[in-house]
Amino acid sequence: MTTEEDLTVRRARPDDLPGLVASSAGLFAEDAGTRDPIVDVGWPREHGAASFTAALADPARLVLVVAYDGEVVGHLTGSLTEPSAVRPVKSATLNGLYVRPAHRRARVGARLVEEFLAWAGAQGAVQAEVAAYAANPEAIRFYERQGFGAHAVTLRHVLGRKAEVEAGPNGQTDAVT
Template sequence: MSDLLGDLHGRPVVRRARADDLPALVASSAALFAEDAGTRDATVDIGWPLAHGAERFASGLDDPARLLLVAERDGEVVAHLAGAVAEGSAVRPVKVATLLSLYVRPAHRGTRTGARLVAAFLDWAREQGAGQAEVTAYAANEDAIRFYERHGFGPRTLTLGQAL
């Protein structure tokens, strides 16, 4: 899943992650945790990617039910996307592809890198036979919500929470 046109136009190349991308995936995930959950959810351990990310990402490299993509420019990973697909259940008998995480370094935002990662995820989801794609975002993250809505996602459920 290479996007060589990205390289021809000076944009990052979107491709599947490899084992040598693990440090960059961990760094990208850590940046996402710090920027998103770190500013919106005090219950999230923002150190999780540094402690467990390499193991989690490594286990997904060869798992056909998981997708790990990177966007690379000049040999440097500038964005990542992680996704998974799961079979339906008796209650909800549809295969669902979930976009688990997406992060684009601030200097590369506005370059359609995120859009290209999402398009690759949706193509993969269709190839896996998914009938539904979903993503979650913090309600306070209006930029992320607008981004995902521009790419065809819309609200389906709402989770309400209360600190105890």
Template structure:
């Protein structure tokens, strides 16, 4: 698959069903497999409302990956701050997913590039993303894009 077969663009209201489906793919493939506390039913229950609100909020970026008129991936990002606690404006890549059969088209790279460009335009001084420690593929993807480890969350089951 070539770069020209998929389109990365700003999402629109009519994309919401595809964004929800993309989010469900992320939850099933990543969160649901790596963290039993994740509600894998979140996308069908809350995704449409969340994406609709984000589309209307200038502090959020919603991107869609389109192939042959279908949404096959997404990115949701936000920018916040500065605040009394964090004195700089920061961008957070909240979620990103591209269906496996479309990953070779560099859609993920293009999503992150668009997100970082948007974050700079919003005045963000840094961007951050979280990944499960066991998701070495995602960690390598983000590191190739210039992200470096900043914090580590440790968990103990009770």
């Protein structure tokens, strides 16, 4: 079993791109791939390298990796939103977090979130937010343990076909045909 001491959390570098793409592909396959039929699970392999390259060069974005024996085994991406007339505060969004299953339970996810929150605060953000699928109660509990709380609910309606609504294990609903 991997221990907390075996894993390094650090800023991503350009030479981490292949590992970042693989980690992102793992996130898409495990999370959206099992919970959202509209998401293109091939996106990381097709567009991930360009997206991560742009993120590494953007001071308003954070890319962290989890390294184990020199290999990327997880990542976190975050971004800043500047104040606007509607929301007059700087905010930080945790866009994605993934740790390979073999390296979970070593507190590395919490370490990633701690680094993200420290970065957000240092950048002047006054709040941080993250979205999780309603059908992923493990992720919701994880983020709640990190201090996040429910704020908004996104509802979806599938257009162009008659849909039934089925309740999921947490009472969430997804339109199905």
